[in-house]
Amino acid sequence: xxxxxxxxxxxxxxxxxxxxxxxxxxxxxxxxxxxxxxxxxxxxxxxxxxxxxxxxxxxxxxxxxxxxxxxxxxxxxxxxxxxxxxxxxxxxxxxxxxxxxxxxxxxxxxxxxxxxxxxxxxxxxxxxxxxxxxxxxxxxxxxxxxxxxxxxxxxxxxxxxxxxxxxxxxxxxxxxxxxxxxxxxxxxxxxxxxxxxxxxxxxxxxxxxxxxxxxxxxxxxxxxxxxxxxxxxxxxxxxxxxxxxxxxxxxxxxxxxxxxxxxxxxxxxxxxxxxxxxxxxxxxxxxxxxxxxxxxxxxxxxxxxxxxxxxxxxxxxxxxxxxxxxxxxxxxxxxxxxxxxxxxxxxxxxxxxxxxxxxxxxxxxxxxxxxxxxxxxxxxxxxxxxxxxxxxxxxxxxxxxxxxxxxxx
Amino acid sequence: xxxxxxxxxxxxxxxxxxxxxxxxxxxxxxxxxxxxxxxxxxxxxxxxxxxxxxxxxxxxxxxxxxxxxxxxxxxxxxxxxxxxxxxxxxxxxxxxxxxxxxxxxxxxxxxxxxxxxxxxxxxxxxxxxxxxxxxxxxxxxxxxxxxxxxxxxxxxxxxxxxxxxxxxxxxxxxxxxxxxxxxxxxxxxxxxxxxxxxxxxxxxxxxxxxxxxxxxxxxxxxxxxxxxxxxxxxxxxxxxxxxxxxxxxxxxxxxxxxxxxxxxxxxxxxxxxxxxxxxxxxxxxxxxxxxxxxxxxxxxxxxxxxxxxxxxxxxxxxxxxxxxxxxxxxxxxxxxxxxxxxxxxxxxxxxxxxxxxxxxxxxxxxxxxxxxxxxxxxxxxxxxxxxxxxxxxxxxxxxxxxxxxxxxx
Numbered sequence: 001x002x003x004x005x006x007x008x009x010x011x012x013x014x015x016x017x018x019x020x021x022x023x024x025x026x027x028x029x030x031x032x033x034x035x036x037x038x039x040x041x042x043x044x045x046x047x048x049x050x051x052x053x054x055x056x057x058x059x060x061x062x063x064x065x066x067x068x069x070x071x072x073x074x075x076x077x078x079x080x081x082x083x084x085x086x087x088x089x090x091x092x093x094x095x096x097x098x099x100x101x102x103x104x105x106x107x108x109x110x111x112x113x114x115x116x117x118x119x120x121x122x123x124x125x126x127x128x129x130x131x132x133x134x135x136x137x138x139x140x141x142x143x144x145x146x147x148x149x150x151x152x153x154x155x156x157x158x159x160x161x162x163x164x165x166x167x168x169x170x171x172x173x174x175x176x177x178x179x180x181x182x183x184x185x186x187x188x189x190x191x192x193x194x195x196x197x198x199x200x201x202x203x204x205x206x207x208x209x210x211x212x213x214x215x216x217x218x219x220x221x222x223x224x225x226x227x228x229x230x231x232x233x234x235x236x237x238x239x240x241x242x243x244x245x246x247x248x249x250x251x252x253x254x255x256x257x258x259x260x261x262x263x264x265x266x267x268x269x270x271x272x273x274x275x276x277x278x279x280x281x282x283x284x285x286x287x288x289x290x291x292x293x294x295x296x297x298x299x300x301x302x303x304x305x306x307x308x309x310x311x312x313x314x315x316x317x318x319x320x321x322x323x324x325x326x327x328x329x330x331x332x333x334x335x336x337x338x339x340x341x342x343x344x345x346x347x348x349x350x351x352x353x354x355x356x357x358x359x360x361x362x363x364x365x366x367x368x369x370x371x372x373x374x375x376x377x378x379x380x381x382x383x384x385x386x387x388x389x390x391x392x393x394x395x396x397x398x399x400x401x402x403x404x405x406x407x408x409x
Numbered sequence: 410x411x412x413x414x415x416x417x418x419x420x421x422x423x424x425x426x427x428x429x430x431x432x433x434x435x436x437x438x439x440x441x442x443x444x445x446x447x448x449x450x451x452x453x454x455x456x457x458x459x460x461x462x463x464x465x466x467x468x469x470x471x472x473x474x475x476x477x478x479x480x481x482x483x484x485x486x487x488x489x490x491x492x493x494x495x496x497x498x499x500x501x502x503x504x505x506x507x508x509x510x511x512x513x514x515x516x517x518x519x520x521x522x523x524x525x526x527x528x529x530x531x532x533x534x535x536x537x538x539x540x541x542x543x544x545x546x547x548x549x550x551x552x553x554x555x556x557x558x559x560x561x562x563x564x565x566x567x568x569x570x571x572x573x574x575x576x577x578x579x580x581x582x583x584x585x586x587x588x589x590x591x592x593x594x595x596x597x598x599x600x601x602x603x604x605x606x607x608x609x610x611x612x613x614x615x616x617x618x619x620x621x622x623x624x625x626x627x628x629x630x631x632x633x634x635x636x637x638x639x640x641x642x643x644x645x646x647x648x649x650x651x652x653x654x655x656x657x658x659x660x661x662x663x664x665x666x667x668x669x670x671x672x673x674x675x676x677x678x679x680x681x682x683x684x685x686x687x688x689x690x691x692x693x694x695x696x697x698x699x700x701x702x703x704x705x706x707x708x709x710x711x712x713x714x715x716x717x718x719x720x721x722x723x724x725x726x727x728x729x730x731x732x733x734x735x736x737x738x739x740x741x742x743x744x745x746x747x748x749x750x751x752x753x754x755x756x757x758x759x760x761x762x763x764x765x766x767x768x769x770x771x772x773x774x775x776x777x778x779x780x781x782x783x784x785x786x787x788x789x790x791x792x793x794x795x796x797x798x799x800x801x802x803x804x805x806x807x808x809x810x811x812x813x814x815x816x817x818x
Contacts, residue, residue, distance in 0.1 A: 086678070192636030209635060213681045224788050225670035226618055226695050226762035227601030230661055232786075237653050237671050244650035252639055261634035262646050264679040265688075269495075272622045272672045272693040272729070273763075274789060279674075284681040286635050320681070353635035354682070377641075379633050380683060 001109060001403065003395040008101045009388065015041065015081075015097060016089035025086035025382030030128035031160050038081045042096065042121055049104045054118075057170035058137030061121040065103045067113055073182040074116040075406050076365070077102055077398065079357060080125035080134070087126075088384020094372070095187040096121045098395040102402050115182050115406040122357045127151045129160060131321075133171070135360035140175025147171065151321075182409045183366040185332060186358040187398045189386050193377030194350055201345040201393050203371030204336045208352045208359045209259075210325030212297040213284040216243065216304050219314040222269055222277030233275050234312050237267050240279035242307040247283065250303055255296050259353065260285035288325050288351050326359055331409060332368025332401075339400035345393055354379075366409060370397055410518055410812065412804040417510045418797065424450065424490075424506060425498035434495035434791030439537035440569050447490045451505065451530055458513045463527075466579035467546030470530040474512040476522055482591040483525040484815050485774070486511055486807065488766060489534035489543070496535075497793020503781070504596040505530045507804040511811050524591050524815040531766045536560045538569060542580070544769035549584025556580065585773075591818045592775040594741060595767040596807045598795050602786030603759055610754040610802050612780030613745045617761045617768045618668075619734030621706040622693035625652065625713050628723040631678055631686025642684050643721050646676050649688035651716040656692065659712055664705050668762065669694035697734050697760050735768055740818060741777025741810075748809035754802055763788075775818060779806055 018041060019027045019034025028035040039061050043053045046063030054062040061081075066072075079095025099119035106113065123134030130150040136142040147168055150157045161167060190196075195203050220234030244262045251260045262283050267276035285300055287293040301317045308315035333349070340347040352359075352369065361367040372394040375385040427450060428436045428443025437444040448470050452462045455472030463471040470490075475481075488504025508528030515526065532543030539559040545551040556577055559566045570576060599605075604612050629643030653671045660669045671692050676685035694709055696702035710726045717724035742758070749756040761778060770776040781803040784794040 084678075084680075190636065191633045193638075193641060211635065211682075222790060223786065224600045224763055225668060225672060225693065226620065226764065227599065227788070228668070228762070228786060229601075230657065230668055232602060235657075235670075237674060238657060240674075241650035241653035244646050245654075248639065248644075248647065259634060259637070259639055261644075261682065261684055263634060263676060263681045263683050263685060265646065265649075265674050265676050267672065267674050270673040270691075272691045273620075273670065274672050275670055276672060282679075282681045284634065353637075354633055355635065377632065377637060379636070380678075381631060 001105070001399060003101045003105045003392070003399050005392045008097060008392065008395055011045065011097050012391065015093055019083070020089070026083045026089055027085060028081065028083040028087070029085055030082045030124040030126070031164055035082050039121060042081060046100060050107065051103055056138070056174050058134050058174035059123045059164065059166055060134040060138055063100055063103055063119040065107055065117050067116045069114050072114060072116050073180055074118050075182045075402065075409070076118050076120055076184040077402060078120035078122065079186050079188055080122045082124055082126050082128065084126050084380050086382065087380055088382055090189045090384050090386050091191065091379050092125060094189060094386065094391060098187045098398050101395050102399045105399055106403065111403065113403065113406040117402060117406060125357055129157050132355070132357055132360050135357040137171050137174035138176055139360055139364045141360065141363060142172055144172070178364040181365040183329065183332060183405055184358060184361040185398060185401060185405070186356055186369045187394050188356060188369060188371060189379060189384070190371040190374045191354050191377070191379035192374065195371060195373035196375065196377065198348060200348045201390070202340055202347045202397055203350045204333050204347055205328050205352045205369035205371060206349045207288050207325060207327045208356060209286040209288050210290060210293045211284055211286045211323045211355060212293055213320040215318045215320055216281040216283050217316045218279040218308055220277055223275040225273045225275050228275055235275050236279035236313055237276040238311040239307045239313045239315065240265055240281055242310060243281065243304050246303040246307060247300055250299055254299065255292070258285060258287045258292065258296050260296070260300060286353060290325055293325065323355060323359065326362045328362065328368040329366035332366055332405065335401040335404045335408070336368060336370050336397060338404060339397040342400060343396055345397065370394060410514070410808060412510045412514045412801070412808050414801045417506060417801065417804055420454065420506050421800065424502055428492070429498070435492045435498055436494060437490065437492040438494055439491045439533040439535070440573055444491050448530060451490060455509060459516065460512055465547070465583050467543050467583035468532045468573065468575055469543040469547055472509055472512055472528040474516055474526050476525045478523050481523060481525050482589055483527050484591045484811065484818070485527050485529055485593040486811060487529035487531065488595050488597055489531045491533055491535050491537065493535050493789050495791065496789055497791060499598045499793050499795050500600065500788050501534060503598060503795065503800060507596045507807050510804050511808045514808050515812065520812065522812065522815040526811060526815060534766055538566050541764070541766055541769050544766040546580050546583035547585055548769055548773045550769060550772060551580055553581065587773040590774040592738065592741060592814055593767060593770040594807060594810060594814070595765055595778045596803050597765060597778060597780060598788060598793070599780040599783045600763050600786070600788035601783065604780060604782035605784065605786065607757060609757045610799070611749055611756045611806055612759045613742050613756055614737050614761045614778035614780060615758045616697050616734060616736045617765060618695040618697050619699060619702045620693055620695045620732045620764060621702055622729040624727045624729055625690040625692050626725045627688040627717055629686055632684040634682045634684050637684055644684050645688040645722055646685040647720040648716045648722045648724065649674055649690055651719060652690065652713050655712040655716060656709055659708055663708065664701070667694060667696045667701065667705050669705070669709060695762060699734055702734060732764060732768065735771045737767070737771065737777040738775035741775055741814065744810040744813045744817070745777060745779050745806060747813060748806040751809060752805055754806065779803060
C-alpha cells in the first residue's frame with residue numbers, strides 16, 4: 001500500500017503557487033486572499049476525490065473519509081495551510097497534503113477501516129491572529145482570556161473574525177467531544193538540521209519543547225546625542241545589548257540542550273541623534289523539561305535585571321506566553337516506527353524544538369508527529385526545501401501508520 | 410537698553426500653544442498646519458510692530474528693520490520655528506522670538522543703526538524634509554544632490570513642495586549675495602547640561618561639533634529559534650549588541666571629548682521565534698576636530714567589522730551624512746562677551762554638540778551663537794524648559810550684541 005506520488009507531487013506544485021512571490025516567498029498569512037484561495041483549493045480537491053468536507057465554527061477545514069462502522073471514532077491527520085509573512089512551501093502545507101493523499105489512497109484501495117479518518121487544516125497555526133487558534137478551538141482549550149489579548153492585537157482579531165463571518169462564541173464552541181477522537185498524527189518538516197546532518201530518512205518526535213516568551217523593556221532617558229556627554233547618559237540600548245549577549249552566554253554555559261532567542265529589538269525614539277530612552281525586546285526560551293523551563297526563564301529575567309543595574313536603567317520583564325513541554329503518545333510513536341521499518345526507511349527519535357498543532361492536540365487525544373528532513377534546517381523562508389523523495393517517504397509512512405492505528409487504537 | 414520682557418513673555422506663551430498637545434509635546438514639523446500657523450503668527454506680529462516682512466523662495470520667513478543708510482548690509486538674527494515630532498517650546502522658537510524682540514526694541518528706542526537687522530525663521534532646520542534646508546538655500550550651498558536624497562524621502566519632499574507652491578528651482582535660487590550680509594547671531598537653548606551644572610547664565614559658542622552618521626547592517630541567517638541549536642546560529646543581533654557596547658567603550662577610552670550614539674536598532678524578521686537574520690543600526694559620532702572625526706568614524710567602522718567577524722556575520726557600513734566641525738566668528742564671540750559683561754551676567758565658552766543653522770551660515774558670513782541654559786539638559790521633548798529669567802537674559806545679550814555688531818562689523 002503506497003500513496004499516489006504523482007498525484008501528491010502535482011498537488012504540492014499547485015498549492016505551492018498559491019501566494020508565492022518569486023524572491024519573496026510564500027504569503028499565506030491567516031485569512032489573506034492567498035490563504036483563503038489555498039483553503040478553497042483544498043476542499044475542492046477533496047470533493048473531486050469523492051471525500052466529504054467540513055468547516056467548523058473555528059474555520060478549521062477538513063476532508064473526511066467516513067468509516068462504515070456506526071459510532072466509529074475519528075483519527076485526525078493534518079497540519080495547517082497558513083504561513084508566516086514570507087514563508088516557504090512546505091511548513092504546514094506538506095502535512096495537510098500528505099493527510100489528504102492518505103485519505104485518497106485508502107479510498108482508492110477500497111480499504112474499510114474501523115475509524116473515520118479526517119485530514120484537517122487547522123486555522124492560524126502561525127499566529128497572524130492568535131497562534132494554534134484552530135487546534136485550541138477544536139480541543140476546547142480556547143478561553144476568552146486568550147481571545148482578549150491575541151498575538152496580532154485585539155482589534156485586528158475582531159475585524160478579521162467579522163470579515164470572515166466568524167464569532168468569538170463560535171470559536172469557543174468549536175470544541176469536539178474527546179470521546180469521538182482516537183488520535184492525531186501530524187507530518188511536518190523538521191525545521192532544523194538534525195535529520196539531514198545524520199542522514200536519516202524520517203524523525204519520530206518524542207516530545208515538543210516548552211517555550212516561555214517575554215517582552216523586555218529597558219527605560220533610561222532620551223537625550224540629545226550631540227550635547228549629552230557619554231558619562232551622563234542613561235542609554236537603554238546599552239542594557240538591551242548587554243542582555244542580548246548575556247542570554248546567549250547563560251544558555252550555552254548553564255542550560256545545555258535549551259535554546260533562547262532575542263528576536264526583536266527596537267530603540268526609541270529611534271533617531272541618529274537621540275540617545276535611546278527606551279529599548280523593547282522580544283525574548284523567548286525553550287526546554288524539554290517543565291521545571292528546567294522555569295529555571296531558565298528565571299535566569300534570563302535575573303540577567304535582564306543585572307543588565308539594567310549595570311547601566312542605571314529600569315527594566316520590566318512581562319510574560320507573553322508559556323507552553324508546557326509535552327511528550328507524544330507511545331502508541332503513535334510505535335506505529336510510526338513500524339511503518340518506517342516495513343518500508344525500509346531509517347528513522348530516529350528526536351524532540352521538536354518548534355511548536356505545532358500536535359502540541360495542543362496531545363491534551364485530548366493520543367497524538368504524535370513524524371518529521372521529514374529540512375534542507376539546511378531552513379524554515380519560515382522562501383529557501384525552505386524538502387527533497388521530493390523525502391516527501392514521498394513521509395507520505396507513505398503516514399499512510400501505513402494511519403491504517404495501523406485505525407485498526408489498533 | 411533692554412528688551413520689553415512682558416511683550417517677549419506674552420509672545421513665548423502664545424507661540425508655545427501653537428501645535429502644543431498636553432502630555433505629548435510640540436508638533437510643528439515642517440509645513441504641518443501648526444508650523445504654518447506659527448509662521449503666519451510670526452509675520453503678523455512683526456507687521457503689527459511696524460516691521461517689514463519677507464518670504465524668500467526657500468520659504469524662509471523674515472521680519473526686517475531696514476537701515477536708513479543706502480547700501481547697508483544686513484545683520485541676520487534668528488533660528489527656526491519648526492520642531493521635531495514631539496518637541497518642546499524652546500528649541501528654535503526662542504531664538505526667533507528673541508530676534509523679533511531685538512528688532513522691536515531697537516525700533517522702539519528709535520536707534521538708527523548703520524545695518525539692516527533681520528529676524529529670520531529658517532525653513533526645516535529639524536529635518537522633516539531635508540534638515541537645515543532654509544539655511545542651506547540662503548547660503549547658496551544647497552545642491553540638486555541634496556534634494557535628490559533628502560532625509561524624509563524624495564517623494565515626500567516633492568509632494569510637500571508642490572503643496573506649498575514651492576519648487577526645487579526656487580530652493581536652488583534662494584542664495585543671497587554674501588556681500589549683502591554682515592553677520593549672523595543665533596540664540597538657542599543649550600540642549601545639554603553644562604550651563605545648568607556650572608551655574609553660568611549664558612554660553613558663548615566656540616565651535617559646532619562635526620558629525621558623521623552611518624547605517625550599519627549586520628547579516629547572518631534567519632533560522633527557527635526553537636529548532637536551531639545555539640552553536641549553529643549566525644545571529645545578526647549578536648553582532649549588533651557587540652557593536653553597541655564597543656561604540657561606547659571606544660569613545661570613552663580612545664576619544665575623550667567626542668560622542669557617539671546608536672540611536673536605532675532593528676532585528677529582522679523580528680519575531681520571538683526567529684533567530685535574527687539581519688540587524689540594522691543608525692550610528693553617529695561627533696568631534697570638534699575634522700581629522701579626529703575621521704579617525705573616530707574609522708575606528709567605529711573597524712569595530713563593526715570585528716563584531717561581524719566575532720559572530721560570523723557580514724557587515725555593511727554605509728555613510729549617511731557628514732558635517733565638518735566649524736568654529737564661530739571671533740568678532741561675534743567678543744561682542745557677546747562684552748554684552749554679558751555690560752549686563753553683569755556670567756558666561757562661559759563652550760562648544761555646541763548639536764547642529765544649528767549657524768553651522769551653515771558660518772561658510773558665508775561672520776556667525777556666532779549664544780546659549781541659554783536647558784533645564785536638566787533636556788531637548789526634543791515636552792519637558793524642554795528654560796527659566797523665564799534665562800530667556801530674558803538671553804534676549805538682552807542678543808539685543809546689546811546686535812547693536813554692538815551693527816556698529817562694528
